[in-house]
Amino acid sequence: MLEIRALSKSFGGVKATDNVSLDFADGSLTAVIGPNGAGKSTFFNLITGALRPDAGQILLNGVDMAGKTPPEIVRHGIGRAFQVASIFPSLTVEETMLAAVCADQRRAGVMHRRFPLAETRDRAEHAMELLGLASKRNRTAATLSHGDQKLLDIALALVLDPKVLLLDEPTAGMGTEERWRMIDKVRELWEKQKITVVFIEHDMDIVFKIAPEIVVLCYGRILATGTPDAIRRNEAVIEAYLGSDDHAGVV
Amino acid sequence: MTELQAGQGAQPLKVPRIDARPQRYRDVLIALAAFVLLALLPMVFGSKQLLDFVIRCAAYGLFATSLNLLVGYTGLISFGHGMFFGLGAYGFGLMMQKTGVPIPVAFVATLAMTFVVAVVIGAICVRLKEIYFAFVTLAFQMLVHSTILSWQSLTGGDQGLRGGIPRPPFLGIDLSNHLHLYITSCALLVIGLFLMRQIAQSPFGYTLRMIRDNATRASFIGIDVWRAKLTIFVLAALFAAAGGIIMALFVSGAYPEFAYWTISGEGIFINMLGGVTTFLGPMVGTVLLLILNDTVTRLTEYHGIVLGIVILFFAIGLRKGLMDFVVEWYGHRRGEGRG
Numbered sequence: 315m316l317e318i319r320a321l322s323k324s325f326g327g328v329k330a331t332d333n334v335s336l337d338f339a340d341g342s343l344t345a346v347i348g349p350n351g352a353g354k355s356t357f358f359n360l361i362t363g364a365l366r367p368d369a370g371q372i373l374l375n376g377v378d379m380a381g382k383t384p385p386e387i388v389r390h391g392i393g394r395a396f397q398v399a400s401i402f403p404s405l406t407v408e409e410t411m412l413a414a415v416c417a418d419q420r421r422a423g424v425m426h427r428r429f430p431l432a433e434t435r436d437r438a439e440h441a442m443e444l445l446g447l448a449s450k451r452n453r454t455a456a457t458l459s460h461g462d463q464k465l466l467d468i469a470l471a472l473v474l475d476p477k478v479l480l481l482d483e484p485t486a487g488m489g490t491e492e493r494w495r496m497i498d499k500v501r502e503l504w505e506k507q508k509i510t511v512v513f514i515e516h517d518m519d520i521v522f523k524i525a526p527e528i529v530v531l532c533y534g535r536i537l538a539t540g541t542p543d544a545i546r547r548n549e550a551v552i553e554a555y556l557g558s559d560d561h562a563g564v565v
Numbered sequence: 566m567t568e569l570q571a572g573q574g575a576q577p578l579k580v581p582r583i584d585a586r587p588q589r590y591r592d593v594l595i596a597l598a599a600f601v602l603l604a605l606l607p608m609v610f611g612s613k614q615l616l617d618f619v620i621r622c623a624a625y626g627l628f629a630t631s632l633n634l635l636v637g638y639t640g641l642i643s644f645g646h647g648m649f650f651g652l653g654a655y656g657f658g659l660m661m662q663k664t665g666v667p668i669p670v671a672f673v674a675t676l677a678m679t680f681v682v683a684v685v686i687g688a689i690c691v692r693l694k695e696i697y698f699a700f701v702t703l704a705f706q707m708l709v710h711s712t713i714l715s716w717q718s719l720t721g722g723d724q725g726l727r728g729g730i731p732r733p734p735f736l737g738i739d740l741s742n743h744l745h746l747y748i749t750s751c752a753l754l755v756i757g758l759f760l761m762r763q764i765a766q767s768p769f770g771y772t773l774r775m776i777r778d779n780a781t782r783a784s785f786i787g788i789d790v791w792r793a794k795l796t797i798f799v800l801a802a803l804f805a806a807a808g809g810i811i812m813a814l815f816v817s818g819a820y821p822e823f824a825y826w827t828i829s830g831e832g833i834f835i836n837m838l839g840g841v842t843t844f845l846g847p848m849v850g851t852v853l854l855l856i857l858n859d860t861v862t863r864l865t866e867y868h869g870i871v872l873g874i875v876i877l878f879f880a881i882g883l884r885k886g887l888m889d890f891v892v893e894w895y896g897h898r899r900g901e902g903r904g
Contacts, residue, residue: 384785385789393785396782401778403778403779404778405771412771413771413772414786416771417788422787422788426767428589428766428767429771474786474787
């Protein structure tokens with residue numbers, strides 16, 4: 315269970331995250347939406363330790379993550395993927411996975427043995443299978459297509475076996491068809507792995523179709539939370555977000 | 566049992582398994598073969614000049630390869646790595662002159678001293694980003710150099726450690742004997758290279774590659790980036806100091822130039838010549854630079870110009886080091902797709 319309590323962060327005078335409190339039940343799938351500058355990425359950066367909150371708590375099964383460093387938070391079980399695929403360009407897909415498992419097993423500092431370690435193989439293999447990257451194992455990450463790089467980024471988070479997986483716009487920069495394939499993959503992972511998944515998404519069609527729970531952020535505050543139907547009917551959401559020209563058709 | 570592990574029991578793995586162990590045996594064999602070859606060299610070519618050349622290659626090769634652990638493997642461009650070369654030479658020379666301990670003791674004690682200095686300097690430097698890291702390491706190098714210059718009573722100032730370094734025999738090895746010194750230098754070189762190779766190919770070596778590629782991502786898979794950088798900074802310093810010790814033994818002294826920033830510059834130069842993407846690139850670069858240095862200085866007093874043109878050729882012409890070029894060319898010929 316991930317509980318966010320009164321989380322706040324300001325940059326200068328701008329409140330990027332303003333007194334946000336949210337609960338993410340174990341095994342839930344939640345979409346975070348909101349207009350540009352709503353504080354979605356800041357929210358993720360606070361949870362994962364990339365930014366230090368000004369106030370509030372981030373409780374993962376009762377343990378407060380606020381103020382911990384990214385490596386500590388990852389080891390507690392909060393993994394993340396990035397808006398722009400964040401990978402290791404010169405490593406192959408397989409090396410990336412094997413090295414990540416090494417890190418998760420606290421063997422990143424081992425010097426007396428050769429890479430790869432036999433005990434990292436099965437988990438790396440499983441993650442590659444899950445994300446459909448097994449056939450590209452010997453490709454260096456830099457040579458992968460944009461979509462595969464995003465998958466590799468997610469695989470990197472997933473191979474660490476997280477309790478909570480945060481995906482910052484898994485479909486960013488993709489064409490329509492590719493988007494649907496990616497989001498099907500996300501849903502499939504969520505169903506298979508039974509972990510808590512929170513993702514940021516701009517495409518309303520996608521959000522309403524696959525997310526059982528939706529959180530709407532606006533100017534750093536929670537505007538609404540609820541099921542797709544409830545969000546669709548919510549006056550404040552329609553006013554602030556869905557009512558704008560871009561999304562007029564959706565409502 | 567965790568989710569990912571729970572899933573793995575079901576499917577048979579039909580993956581070609583690369584076993585890591587044979588690779589290490591292969592490296593041991595290569596190291597042994599290299600040492601035997603080097604040790605047999607004096608029987609074939611008795612020329613003292615050639616043996617001197619190999620000893621210098623051992624000193625600079627250890628130094629340059631250790632710099633590549635920082636530059637090529639971790640992405641830490643240090644402009645001050647030469648300070649550890651100088652510290653090794655001075656630490657060892659002083660210990661032999663002042664205390665008269667056996668050579669192995671002085672060797673270990675010098676590495677211990679380097680360890681402490683490198684931890685302190687590294688702890689300050691590795692937090693800094695690229696250009697700041699480069700310049701602060703350079704600043705420390707200048708600090709070490711000026712300390713050596715101004716602490717005349719201990720270091721002899723700009724004259725260096727004069728009067729020779731006593732080299733009492735130990736375990737039947739007499740380092741004042743040229744052949745013994747040669748064999749010992751070769752042994753130190755081969756052992757040093759083997760250890761560095763082991764580090765580069767270990768899980769820790771891959772942690773370093775991840776940090777080089779994308780330090781932010783590395784921290785988000787649970788790697789303590791600062792600690793890993795400090796570890797390799799200190800290890801590289803130890804190998805550089807070992808290079809300095811060989812140099813001190815070779816010239817039977819230590820001079821301020823060993824700790825001057827130009828040594829760091831030469832290290833970078835060697836890495837550019839040889840290439841940073843292969844483990845042996847810096848070793849090839851070392852041999853190239855020393856040959857260039859020796860021949861060019863004999864032919865012209867403007868050797869700086871010639872070396873400058875050579876480095877421009879590698880940097881702008883090939884855009885990579887010699888070994889990078891060779892490996893790429895070989896890869897193309899075999900039609901490998903690895904980019």
